[in-house]
Amino acid sequence: xxxxxxxxxxxxxxxxxxxxxxxxxxIVVDEAIRKGTSVSEKVCEWKEPGELKQLLDLELRGQGxxxxxxxxxxxxxxxxxxxxxxxxxxxxxxxxxxxHSLAGRIITESINTSQYTYEIAPVFVLMEEEVLDxxxxxxxxxxxxxxxxxxxxxxxxxAVNLARxxxxxxxxxxxxxxxxxxxxxxxxxxxYSISKGAAFLGLGTDxxxxxxxxxxxxxxxEDLERQILLAKAEGAVPFLVNATCGTTVLGxxxxxxxxxxxxxxxxxxxxxxxxxxxxxxxxxTHRHLLEGIHRADSVAWNPHKLLGAGLQxxxxxxxxTSNLLKRCHGSQASYLFQQDKFYDVALDTxxxxxxxxxxxxxLKLWLMWKxxxxxxxxxxxxxxxxxxxxxxxxxxxxxxxxxIMEPEFLNVCFWFVPLSLRGQxxxxxxxxxxxxxxxxxxxRMVKAGSMMIGYQPHGGQANFFRVIVANPALTRADLDFxxxxxxxxxxxx
Amino acid sequence: xxxxxxxxxxxxxxxxxxxxxxxxxxIVVDEAIRKGTSVSEKVCEWKEPGELKQLLDLELRGQGxxxxxxxxxxxxxxxxxxxxxxxxxxxxxxxxxxxHSLAGRIITESINTSQYTYEIAPVFVLMEEEVLDxxxxxxxxxxxxxxxxxxxxxxxxxAVNLARxxxxxxxxxxxxxxxxxxxxxxxxxxxYSISKGAAFLGLGTDxxxxxxxxxxxxxxxEDLERQILLAKAEGAVPFLVNATCGTTVLGxxxxxxxxxxxxxxxxxxxxxxxxxxxxxxxxxTHRHLLEGIHRADSVAWNPHKLLGAGLQxxxxxxxxTSNLLKRCHGSQASYLFQQDKFYDVALDTxxxxxxxxxxxxxLKLWLMWKxxxxxxxxxxxxxxxxxxxxxxxxxxxxxxxxxIMEPEFLNVCFWFVPLSLRGQxxxxxxxxxxxxxxxxxxxRMVKAGSMMIGYQPHGGQANFFRVIVANPALTRADLDFxxxxxxxxxxxx
Numbered sequence: 001x002x003x004x005x006x007x008x009x010x011x012x013x014x015x016x017x018x019x020x021x022x023x024x025x026x027i028v029v030d031e032a033i034r035k036g037t038s039v040s041e042k043v044c045e046w047k048e049p050g051e052l053k054q055l056l057d058l059e060l061r062g063q064g065x066x067x068x069x070x071x072x073x074x075x076x077x078x079x080x081x082x083x084x085x086x087x088x089x090x091x092x093x094x095x096x097x098x099x100h101s102l103a104g105r106i107i108t109e110s111i112n113t114s115q116y117t118y119e120i121a122p123v124f125v126l127m128e129e130e131v132l133d134x135x136x137x138x139x140x141x142x143x144x145x146x147x148x149x150x151x152x153x154x155x156x157x158x159a160v161n162l163a164r165x166x167x168x169x170x171x172x173x174x175x176x177x178x179x180x181x182x183x184x185x186x187x188x189x190x191x192y193s194i195s196k197g198a199a200f201l202g203l204g205t206d207x208x209x210x211x212x213x214x215x216x217x218x219x220x221x222e223d224l225e226r227q228i229l230l231a232k233a234e235g236a237v238p239f240l241v242n243a244t245c246g247t248t249v250l251g252x253x254x255x256x257x258x259x260x261x262x263x264x265x266x267x268x269x270x271x272x273x274x275x276x277x278x279x280x281x282x283x284x285t286h287r288h289l290l291e292g293i294h295r296a297d298s299v300a301w302n303p304h305k306l307l308g309a310g311l312q313x314x315x316x317x318x319x320x321t322s323n324l325l326k327r328c329h330g331s332q333a334s335y336l337f338q339q340d341k342f343y344d345v346a347l348d349t350x351x352x353x354x355x356x357x358x359x360x361x362x363l364k365l366w367l368m369w370k371x372x373x374x375x376x377x378x379x380x381x382x383x384x385x386x387x388x389x390x391x392x393x394x395x396x397x398x399x400x401x402x403x404i405m406e407p408e409f410l411n412v413c414f415w416f417v418p419l420s421l422r423g424q425x426x427x428x429x430x431x432x433x434x435x436x437x438x439x440x441x442x443x444r445m446v447k448a449g450s451m452m453i454g455y456q457p458h459g460g461q462a463n464f465f466r467v468i469v470a471n472p473a474l475t476r477a478d479l480d481f482x483x484x485x486x487x488x489x490x491x492x493x
Numbered sequence: 494x495x496x497x498x499x500x501x502x503x504x505x506x507x508x509x510x511x512x513x514x515x516x517x518x519x520i521v522v523d524e525a526i527r528k529g530t531s532v533s534e535k536v537c538e539w540k541e542p543g544e545l546k547q548l549l550d551l552e553l554r555g556q557g558x559x560x561x562x563x564x565x566x567x568x569x570x571x572x573x574x575x576x577x578x579x580x581x582x583x584x585x586x587x588x589x590x591x592x593h594s595l596a597g598r599i600i601t602e603s604i605n606t607s608q609y610t611y612e613i614a615p616v617f618v619l620m621e622e623e624v625l626d627x628x629x630x631x632x633x634x635x636x637x638x639x640x641x642x643x644x645x646x647x648x649x650x651x652a653v654n655l656a657r658x659x660x661x662x663x664x665x666x667x668x669x670x671x672x673x674x675x676x677x678x679x680x681x682x683x684x685y686s687i688s689k690g691a692a693f694l695g696l697g698t699d700x701x702x703x704x705x706x707x708x709x710x711x712x713x714x715e716d717l718e719r720q721i722l723l724a725k726a727e728g729a730v731p732f733l734v735n736a737t738c739g740t741t742v743l744g745x746x747x748x749x750x751x752x753x754x755x756x757x758x759x760x761x762x763x764x765x766x767x768x769x770x771x772x773x774x775x776x777x778t779h780r781h782l783l784e785g786i787h788r789a790d791s792v793a794w795n796p797h798k799l800l801g802a803g804l805q806x807x808x809x810x811x812x813x814t815s816n817l818l819k820r821c822h823g824s825q826a827s828y829l830f831q832q833d834k835f836y837d838v839a840l841d842t843x844x845x846x847x848x849x850x851x852x853x854x855x856l857k858l859w860l861m862w863k864x865x866x867x868x869x870x871x872x873x874x875x876x877x878x879x880x881x882x883x884x885x886x887x888x889x890x891x892x893x894x895x896x897i898m899e900p901e902f903l904n905v906c907f908w909f910v911p912l913s914l915r916g917q918x919x920x921x922x923x924x925x926x927x928x929x930x931x932x933x934x935x936x937r938m939v940k941a942g943s944m945m946i947g948y949q950p951h952g953g954q955a956n957f958f959r960v961i962v963a964n965p966a967l968t969r970a971d972l973d974f975x976x977x978x979x980x981x982x983x984x985x986x
Contacts, residue, residue, distance in 0.1 A: 004968055004969050004970065014527070017526070018527065020592050020593075020596065021522060021526065021592055021595065022518075024596040024599065024600070025515075025518050029511055029514060029515070032600070032604060033511065033514065034507070036603070036604075044615075046615075047615065049836065049837065052615055052616070052619060053619055056620065058619060058620055058623035059623065060859070060862045060867070062867045064864050064865045064866035064868070064869045065863050065864060065866075069863075070860065070863060070864055073860065074600060077604075077616055077856065078600060078603075078604065081604045081606065081617075082604075082606055082612075083604075084604070084605050084606050091612070091613060092607065092613065094605075094607075097603075099510040099514055102514065102602060102603060103513065103517040103563075103567065105602040106517060106599055107517070107521060107567060107570060107571060109595060109598040109599060109803065110521045110525035110571075110590075111529075111570075111571065111575075112577050112578065112590070113574065113575055113577050113804070114585065114587075114804055118542065119575075119939070120575045120577065120584060120945070121575065122540065122545055122573060122574070123549060123574050124574075126546055126549065127549065127551055130551035130553070131553070150644075150848065151643075151848045151849060151850045151851065153847060153848045153849045154848060171692075171695070173692075173698050174699055175669065175695055175697025176670055176695040177674055177697075179670075181670055192824045192826040192849070193848075196824050197847065198668075199664075199665045199822075199847075200650075200654060200694065200822075200847045201693065201694060201695050202668055202669040202695025202696065203669075203695065204665065204666050204667045204668025204669070204670075204671070205665060205666050206667055206668065248828055304850075310605055311605055311607055311850060312850060312852055329692075331688055331689050333685040334950055334951070335951070336949075338932070338948070338956075340932045341932065342932060342935070343541070344542065354647075354650070354686075354690065354692075354693045355644045355646045355686075356684070356686055357646075357797075357805060358644065359643070363570065366551070366553070367563065369553045370553065370557070370566060371557050371558060372557045373553075373555050373556040374553070374554070375555050375557070376557045435833075436833075439831070439833045439835060442834075442835070443835035446612070446835075452612075452613070454828065454829075455831070456827050456828035456829075456831060458828070476497050477497065
């Protein structure tokens with residue numbers, strides 16, 4: 001008769017469940033939110049992997065643990081995690097902590113449903129459609145389709161799959177061997193998910209043709225046309241061009257109008273990877289960077305990046321109104337998408353995707369948008385541009401800093417040139433020695449916990465820093481600190 | 494000089510941020526946790542889509558809203574969402590609300606990092622490896638590889654991609670057109686993600702060969718062998734067999750030992766889709782259902798289903814120790830996976846996946862496991878079996894209920910036969926009339942908000958109910974209620 005009572009959780013009863021969650025929430029507020037976003041606290045608390053393993057005591061054992069032990073574990077997990085909401089976290093294309101988005105995420109987790117049927121996700125089916133509609137309107141479309149994907153890479157893959165299906169619907173059943181050799185086009189500066197996607201989708205990375213980019217990192221439309229003609233001459237069938245709005249390293253925007261013209265001439269699907277740059281559409285001042293985006297067939301846009309909606313919030317937007325998504329991906333599973341339901345089964349959007357269960361990614365963005373309004377979000381974007389400009393000017397002023405180029409966007413790329421290397425540009429081992437600087441400074445800043453900035457070699461250029469100016473909590477003082485701190489950390493080099 | 498202060502969020506200052514989150518958390522505790530899991534509250538609050546749209550006021554506008562408005566929105570979102578943690582939510586392969594898992598999810602959201610480098614996810618890189626190691630040990634492997642994926646469908650796709658890459662590494666660069674025609678094998682009872690995956694990966698659904706299942710829904714190994722020989726005779730190259738542990742509708746377990754023998758004879762990759770059934774490995778009493786799983790090359794296992802870890806928690810486990818995942822999916826992006834980092838870059842696991850950013854899915858499972866121990870989780874699994882057995886016996890006792898078959902697992906499938914149809918089996922329109930019963934009862938239960946159960950037609954059989962017995966808070970009384978309620982709702986039919 002043990003089954004006549006609910007299985008006790010480790011805590012015994014519902015009141016204890018609530019008490020546990022309250023305690024955990026208090027820890028989250030103290031450690032992750034208050035300390036995690038305070039400039040008087042560290043961005044990270046570096047530990048060597050071996051030591052961290054011991055501190056975390058990760059092993060999963062036979063016996064459950066006490067409430068006190070578990071709460072201590074929560075504290076430890078947060079303590080040694082990197083604080084991506086911290087104003088001095090410049091390391092990725094996301095940074096900051098939006099309270100309304102976090103509220104939306106906590107609600108999402110507590111509701112724990114899957115975004116596939118109106119039956120079990122009525123609120124979110126309607127909400128996703130509304131949010132996608134808003135994003136499409138910013139692209140410039142009054143109709144269309146779309147879906148939230150688990151990250152921009154998957155959004156990009158979806159676009160490639162949709163483009164080939166639209167051209168060769170038989171691909172779905174018969175596979176790529178029944179098709180002529182296909183070719184897709186993207187610039188050398190594009191995100192690596194394009195070639196990952198080509199491999200995953202069975203196209204092969206060889207069939208991704210690389211189009212030249214100019215010095216600013218922007219695709220050269222004339223070279224695109226050349227590559228298309230070359231592919232055709234070699235017997236391949238071009239079917240898709242991927243243009244990027246906000247490249248990963250340089251933050252470059254491909255010239256969409258000119259690329260759209262080429263696509264139109266050759267009848268190619270234009271996909272715009274605006275995962276990083278899409279949010280600029282909110283700014284009346286800067287949206288000209290994406291001029292022509294309405295001519296795309298599909299757009300990938302990640303509000304979890306510049307808008308700070310929280311990982312992950314990745315929209316794939318489509319101009320299509322012919323139900324292409326469902327035709328391409330659908331398989332009409334009868335246990336889930338019953339056709340004899342008592343409501344309009346067009347509301348069951350799960351068959352648009354190649355996943356089955358799908359997380360709810362719309363609420364966090366919706367709630368943040370309700371709180372900020374278009375105006376609040378526009379302010380964030382505009383302010384990020386202003387702060388990036390401030391950083392650029394400061395970099396130009398300071399000795400020992402060398403800007404890679406005037407940025408179009410929020411990626412501020414520069415070298416820190418230490419004293420021992422200044423004035424030696426042109427000497428035979430200069431690049432080799434310069435390349436070693438960023439990794440050393442990165443190690444020092446992480447071990448100090450003072451800030452985090454990414455670096456990389458790029459297009460033949462030695463390692464340079466890429467500062468991403470995106471956190472809404474950022475001030476000029478943080479950017480001054482950033483430059484001071486690099487000077488301090490590198491003063492002996 | 495506006496950039497000398499952080500951008501104010503709608504609430505003004507950090508104290509207001511904390512206060513907002515506290516208020517939201519209080520709403521979550523009241524509405525989602527307390528009411529959402531109480532049998533004296535409804536499972537769902539049905540609204541027609543048009544009415545719900547109005548209630549939600551979804552439109553995103555220019556101006557942000559007040560704190561009071563936003564809190565009311567949070568309440569409304571929860572009110573009209575389905576309570577998947579409710580003991581009477583039997584609709585999907587997940588149900589229930591584990592407080593420790595939810596705690597882990599709230600922490601994950603507050604940390605908001607991406608699981609790709611040790612640099613920004615030190616705790617979670619180590620934790621994921623530990624959790625995967627534990628899952629692999631339960632499969633019976635002392636070494637191997639793995640990764641958490643955004644859902645079981647993607648895990649299954651990964652397995653297919655890995656299998657073809659292992660056999661034909663040139664596929665990654667040259668694509669499927671450079672390969673002979675491939676064939677993969679799965680039973681008619683398998684999850685629809687296998688054919689969705691075949692389409693997405695460019696193989697084509699025609700190249701998924703369907704193997705017969707027996708009356709219990711289990712793959713017939715002799716037919717598998719027959720299909721393999723047939724495919725070979727037709728010039729195709731078999732490369733993968735997908736076996737299922739816990740099929741979606743019937744909960745059947747394919748006979749792994751016999752299937753592994755066939756795979757061994759023909760040199761095929763054996764993938765086991767144990768998304769639903771994998772958690773049975775925790776039960777010493779029932780794990781025999783998966784006998785032979787250690788002979789698989791890959792296993793998909795979703796602890797977000799039976800273990801209640803929260804959507805999504807989907808592990809792909811591999812026997813491989815040759816770094817196949819990274820070789821198959823990697824592209825060595827130099828801006829993210831720098832090779833001159835100051836720590837062991839083998840800890841940067843992001844290149845194992847085709848995504849770039851990846852959510853942290855390990856903490857919620859880890860924290861729950863720390864709280865429950867192997868023993869607590871085993872108890873959950875065993876208890877679910879006991880309750881499913883109880884439900885089966887009750888179904889057999891009651892007039893008007895007809896069991897589809899004795900279940901192996903937690904899917905209890907039966908018809909409710911209303912008074913007007915009893916004793917009429919064999920009459921020409923019996924099936925047609927019976928098929929209409931479940932949709933009517935489903936509509937009634939949803940509109941009453943009393944419970945949610947899935948139904949579907951299956952293999953020529955008219956619509957029947959599939960009750961999933963998985964919620965740890967479930968009692969016999971809930972199952973008695975379920976049957977009483979079906980009788981009540983169908984008394985006039």
